[in-house]
Amino acid sequence: MSKFSRRQVLQGAAATGAALSTPMVLNAASHGYTNDPTKSGKLVFGFNVPQTGPYSEEGKDELRAYELAVEHINGEGDGGMLNTMTVNGEGPALKGNGVLGMKLNYVTGDTQTKSDAARASARKMIENEGVIMFSGGSSSGVAIAVQGLAQEKKVVFMCGLTHSNDTTGKDRKRYGFRHFFNAHMSGAALAPVLKNAMGGERRAYHLTADYTWGWSQEESIKNSTEALGWETVNAVRTPLKTSDFSSFLTPVLNSGADVLVLNHYGKNMVDSLTQAVQLGMRDKMVNGKQLQIVVPLYSRLMAQGAGENVKGIYGSTGWSWQLTDAGSQAFVKSFGTKYGFPPSQAAHTCYVQTLLYANACELAGTFDPAAVIPTLEGMDFDGMGNGPVHYRAEDHQCFKDVLVVKGKDNPSSNFDLLEIVEVTPRAQVEYDTNLYAGDLGPI
Amino acid sequence: MRSTDYLMILIFAAVMLTMPLWGPLIDAGYPDIMQRFAVFGLIAVGFNLLFGLTGYLSFGHAAFLGVGSYTAVWSFKLFTMDVIPAIIASTIMGGVVALILGFVALRRSGIYFSILTLAFAQMMYSLAYSVLTPLTNGETGLQLALDDPRIIDRAMGINPESGLPSTSFLGFGVTSGDNNLLGYWICAVIAILGFYIALRINRSSFGIMLRGIKSNQTRMSYTGLSARPYLITVFVISGMYAGLAGGLLAAVDPLAGAERMYWTASGEIVLMTILGGVGTMFGPILGAGIIKWLEAKLSTFNESVVEHALAFLPDSIEHSISVVVSKFVGEGWHLSLGIIFMLIVIFLPGGVMEGLQRLTRLVGFGKKHSQGDAAVRAPAE
Numbered sequence: 138m139s140k141f142s143r144r145q146v147l148q149g150a151a152a153t154g155a156a157l158s159t160p161m162v163l164n165a166a167s168h169g170y171t172n173d174p175t176k177s178g179k180l181v182f183g184f185n186v187p188q189t190g191p192y193s194e195e196g197k198d199e200l201r202a203y204e205l206a207v208e209h210i211n212g213e214g215d216g217g218m219l220n221t222m223t224v225n226g227e228g229p230a231l232k233g234n235g236v237l238g239m240k241l242n243y244v245t246g247d248t249q250t251k252s253d254a255a256r257a258s259a260r261k262m263i264e265n266e267g268v269i270m271f272s273g274g275s276s277s278g279v280a281i282a283v284q285g286l287a288q289e290k291k292v293v294f295m296c297g298l299t300h301s302n303d304t305t306g307k308d309r310k311r312y313g314f315r316h317f318f319n320a321h322m323s324g325a326a327l328a329p330v331l332k333n334a335m336g337g338e339r340r341a342y343h344l345t346a347d348y349t350w351g352w353s354q355e356e357s358i359k360n361s362t363e364a365l366g367w368e369t370v371n372a373v374r375t376p377l378k379t380s381d382f383s384s385f386l387t388p389v390l391n392s393g394a395d396v397l398v399l400n401h402y403g404k405n406m407v408d409s410l411t412q413a414v415q416l417g418m419r420d421k422m423v424n425g426k427q428l429q430i431v432v433p434l435y436s437r438l439m440a441q442g443a444g445e446n447v448k449g450i451y452g453s454t455g456w457s458w459q460l461t462d463a464g465s466q467a468f469v470k471s472f473g474t475k476y477g478f479p480p481s482q483a484a485h486t487c488y489v490q491t492l493l494y495a496n497a498c499e500l501a502g503t504f505d506p507a508a509v510i511p512t513l514e515g516m517d518f519d520g521m522g523n524g525p526v527h528y529r530a531e532d533h534q535c536f537k538d539v540l541v542v543k544g545k546d547n548p549s550s551n552f553d554l555l556e557i558v559e560v561t562p563r564a565q566v567e568y569d570t571n572l573y574a575g576d577l578g579p580i
Numbered sequence: 581m582r583s584t585d586y587l588m589i590l591i592f593a594a595v596m597l598t599m600p601l602w603g604p605l606i607d608a609g610y611p612d613i614m615q616r617f618a619v620f621g622l623i624a625v626g627f628n629l630l631f632g633l634t635g636y637l638s639f640g641h642a643a644f645l646g647v648g649s650y651t652a653v654w655s656f657k658l659f660t661m662d663v664i665p666a667i668i669a670s671t672i673m674g675g676v677v678a679l680i681l682g683f684v685a686l687r688r689s690g691i692y693f694s695i696l697t698l699a700f701a702q703m704m705y706s707l708a709y710s711v712l713t714p715l716t717n718g719e720t721g722l723q724l725a726l727d728d729p730r731i732i733d734r735a736m737g738i739n740p741e742s743g744l745p746s747t748s749f750l751g752f753g754v755t756s757g758d759n760n761l762l763g764y765w766i767c768a769v770i771a772i773l774g775f776y777i778a779l780r781i782n783r784s785s786f787g788i789m790l791r792g793i794k795s796n797q798t799r800m801s802y803t804g805l806s807a808r809p810y811l812i813t814v815f816v817i818s819g820m821y822a823g824l825a826g827g828l829l830a831a832v833d834p835l836a837g838a839e840r841m842y843w844t845a846s847g848e849i850v851l852m853t854i855l856g857g858v859g860t861m862f863g864p865i866l867g868a869g870i871i872k873w874l875e876a877k878l879s880t881f882n883e884s885v886v887e888h889a890l891a892f893l894p895d896s897i898e899h900s901i902s903v904v905v906s907k908f909v910g911e912g913w914h915l916s917l918g919i920i921f922m923l924i925v926i927f928l929p930g931g932v933m934e935g936l937q938r939l940t941r942l943v944g945f946g947k948k949h950s951q952g953d954a955a956v957r958a959p960a961e
Binding site: 188245246247251252253254256257258260261264265278281282285286288289307310311347348349374376377575576577578579 | 607609610611612613709710713718719720721723724725726740741742743744746755833835837839840876879880910
């Protein structure tokens with residue numbers, strides 16, 4: 138009693154398939170750009186940050202900054218940096234009524250500090266929530282993975298915290314923009330200070346987080362310290378998930394190295410630094426010199442996590458709430474009023490990126506990336522911390538002053554853990570766009 | 581094949597092919613999640629061939645999925661951005677790795693087999709995560725690069741003017757553009773084909789032999805049959821399903837990370853199958869759909885969403901409820917999954933399919949469908 142023959146089944150399936158694919162073919166022929174807010178009537182930004190995993194503390198602070206930025210763009214709160222920012226010499230185009238007259242909404246996602254999960258979350262934002270721009274970060278691996286997606290889907294990605302040279306180097310994308318500084322700049326800013334503090338004859342041992350950011354920072358710090366006459370004894374890669382670094386730290390003591398460079402970030406750095414100090418490394422004398430520890434990329438959140446152990450340890454940072462310029466002060470004030478504590482460098486870069494993108498839409502008069510991207514490329518802005526900043530058109534990297542910091546000996550509060558040793562001027566950290574060659578790709 | 585089988589394949593095809601129409605009703609009408617339904621449905625069907633028919637519980641299926649993904653991305657990097665060679669290569673590689681593992685692990689049965697497969701999968705994960713970094717790019721994940729050779733594409737003169745290419749199917753872009761459904765159609769058609777093949781295997785003499793192994797392996801060997809060749813064959817087939825699924829994941833999103841080989845990923849495949857109903861044809865697919873849907877929905881709710889949803893309640897009650905509820909959503913969504921799983925296993929050992937059967941019997945269609953029931957119910961232990 139066969140009700141359906143195989144042929145009937147196949148015919149039915151083929152017919153259904155053909156019927157359903159018709160809208161797809163028609164869709165492909167229509168013009169316009171991905172997720173046009175004027176068509177859907179809803180303007181949405183996506184904030185894709187790590188809410189779990191080793192970088193979750195940074196992610197949560199980024200989310201606070203995004204919420205603040207959305208408030209300010211919609212004209213709520215005290216306006217923050219909207220009162221201080223200038224773009225190409227003029228005040229902000231944003232009027233405090235959303236962007237281009239549309240109220241700004243946002244959705245959030247969890248990257249879990251994993252490329253796979255981050256891409257799935259970003260795809261959901263683009264395909265389901267209809268975001269016109271998305272932002273986020275805290276891991277360069279994730280940033281590079283979702284930046285590729287942004288290019289494919291033709292949706293702008295404003296990078297949050299990502300420090301690898303690759304993000305705007307070999308993996309640069311037309312649809313990706315980075316305000317944060319990178320490993321090359323850390324090396325250029327840090328090396329002269331290290332030479333002054335520790336001398337020109339040192340033997341360095343690197344412990345490096347085993348992914349794109351760690352590799353790139355190790356390379357940059359190696360290059361700039363070796364140029365000063367330092368020697369690199371060894372460079373060991375540690376998996377991102379490591380929480381017990383003792384097996385990596387013990388060999389350092391027998392290697393004859395007198396500087397330990399920790400290319401770690403977030404919880405990794407808190408763990409490795411704490412364990413290094415517990416091993417008594419800071420009191421050791423090697424080659425007749427005091428053994429020193431360097432953390433090339435520092436953040437206040439990490440310093441808080443490591444507590445006492447950061448005293449006297451050098452590193453570089455993109456921004457600090459202790460900066461006294463009007464833009465930084467305005468941001469610290471509105472962030473502090475809302476949350477009760479000062480923002481981190483991750484929060485700063487995410488806040489600035491959101492305002493810059495919204496302002497570029499307002500300037501371009503449209504949300505179409507074909508017009509917004511050229512507006513951002515080559516943009517000069519000021520009043521957002523770090524002095525005058527330039528968004529380089531060739532690789533979408535921002536150039537601004539870099540801070541060299543040191544763990545304070547006598548902190549006055551839990552937030553006052555780092556002192557600024559030097560503000561390295563922008564000119565000293567600039568580099569040729571072809572140093573890390575890449576291809577932006579088409580609009 | 582019986583007529584009920586044709587009915588099943590017809591229903592399945594109809595459900596898959598009309599998903600873009602009914603998907604939006606459950607907030608799942610966008611390509612990413614529909615592709616996940618199809619791909620994980622496929623892997624669950626393949627897993628069920630092994631677990632449902634022979635009773636051998638593999639805890640390492642995610643390893644084949646990962647191998648499939650890496651193979652597909654390498655095919656994109658080395659040869660061509662077309663998805664067809666990538667999918668074929670990943671299926672074959674899934675089978676090859678399954679053959680190697682099966683040769684070793686199938687010497688044991690029961691819990692020992694499960695542990696062997698679990699250990700193997702974790703080993704594969706560690707290899708991919710650190711040891712084989714040149715091959716897998718470790719933590720960062722294997723991705724396309726500008727200087728990839730792409731021999732066939734370059735020989736044929738297919739190369740983007742600038743930037744990275746995207747995957748294509750006979751010249752049509754799979755991932756590019758706004759709301760492009762081509763990727764989903766590919767996944768859906770392959771899932772339907774995979775379902776059809778699984779049905780055929782289920783009904784074949786080979787399938788009956790596998791059921792024989794499940795019900796009493798000792799009796800099988802007393803009758804002079806060696807079970808091992810049958811077990812290895814079905815294990816390889818099952819691995820090929822998983823490899824194919826991994827290849828499809830890479831085809832719709834050309835990136836492969838070690839995370840998808842982690843033991844929790846293997847566990848998820850087991851959960852899907854048991855949640856839906858072991859040994860039934862539809863059950864595992866249903867289980868895959870339910871878990872992927874819950875993952876997409878629950879994991880994105882955060883505290884502010886919960887508070888917003890409960891805003892109509894008085895402040896004090898709202899706060900206490902939202903504190904409790906927020907533990908079960910967002911990053912804690914596995915907690916909800918665990919509870920659902922426990923309830924199902926305790927009250928409906930046959931999974932969601934058993935629940936559906938009880939429902940139809942309650943409504944009174946029991947007698948009419950008794951033959952259909954027998955066809956989908958798990959074989960007797």
